[in-house]
Amino acid sequence: MIWLYAPEILALACFLSFGWGMACHFRRIGKPAAWMRVTASLAIPFALLNLAALFSRDLRFPVSASVLYAASLSLFWSSVSVSKGALAACGQSNVSSCLVTRGPYRFVRHPFYLSYDLAWIAGFIATAWWPLIVIAIVMASLYERFVIEEERGFLDGALAQEYSAYKNRTGKYLPRLILN
Numbered sequence: 585m586i587w588l589y590a591p592e593i594l595a596l597a598c599f600l601s602f603g604w605g606m607a608c609h610f611r612r613i614g615k616p617a618a619w620m621r622v623t624a625s626l627a628i629p630f631a632l633l634n635l636a637a638l639f640s641r642d643l644r645f646p647v648s649a650s651v652l653y654a655a656s657l658s659l660f661w662s663s664v665s666v667s668k669g670a671l672a673a674c675g676q677s678n679v680s681s682c683l684v685t686r687g688p689y690r691f692v693r694h695p696f697y698l699s700y701d702l703a704w705i706a707g708f709i710a711t712a713w714w715p716l717i718v719i720a721i722v723m724a725s726l727y728e729r730f731v732i733e734e735e736r737g738f739l740d741g742a743l744a745q746e747y748s749a750y751k752n753r754t755g756k757y758l759p760r761l762i763l764n
Contacts, residue, residue, distance in 0.1 A: 591646045591710045592638045594653030598703040599631040601660050605696070609664055610673035611680075620673055623726050630719045634707040641711045649710030656702035662687050663695040671696075674730045683743050685750060691759040693735075693750070697727040698757045731756065 606624060616624070643649065666687035671680050674697075688695035704720035738747035754760055 590650040591643060591653060591706070592635070594650055594657065595635060595638055595703065595707065595710075598653055598656050598660070598699075598706075599635070601657060602627070602631075602700060602703070605660070605664065606673060609667075609669055610671055611669060612673050616673070619726070619729070623674060623723075626722065626726070630704075630723065633719065634704070634716060637707060637711045637713050637716060641713060643710045644712040645709050649706040652702050652706035652709060656699045656706065659688055659695050659699040659702070663689070663699065674727070681742075683738070683746055683750060689754075691754060693754050693756055694727075694731055697731060700727060701757070 606620075612620075666689060667684050670682050670684060692698060701720070701724050704716075704723050708714075708716040708720055735747075735751070738744065739751075741747075
């Protein structure tokens with residue numbers, strides 16, 4: 585019977601995991617950067633709105649949403665397991681001193697952002713309620729801003745050559761197909 589609430593349970597697990605990541609996993613230097621505060625101040629009410637929609641609306645595609653939430657959780661926790669707190673929190677303007685290329689990083693350069701995007705999209709897929717796709721677009725836009733900043737930092741820093749090679753063999757959010 586609990587499987588009837590799979591999307592709601594998985595969404596809650598996603599959002600709690602992401603909150604744990606921001607509070608406990610990612611490295612911060614000094615006080616939180618302005619863009620990190622913006623992201624957190626939007627993510628909390630947006631997550632609550634997603635959960636409220638999931639619990640109060642008829643779900644259109646609960647199985648598809650559950651698959652996306654499960655993929656999001658899997659990607660998030662596999663990224664946690666290989667990054668081990670070495671990465672800076674989003675919007676922190678400082679680049680990591682190491683390049684993580686194991687686990688999901690073997691295939692995509694930004695598995696954390698991809699996991700977040702999957703969770704936001706899953707809410708819309710589950711409910712087909714248009715405000716949730718607006719939320720997904722807003723959050724994806726913020727993440728893309730961080731991606732651009734992070735990649736620029738790597739390409740301008742001490743790891744430029746290594747990051748350039750890594751960038752050429754991996755996709756940003758989706759695995760790159762290598763055709764020989």
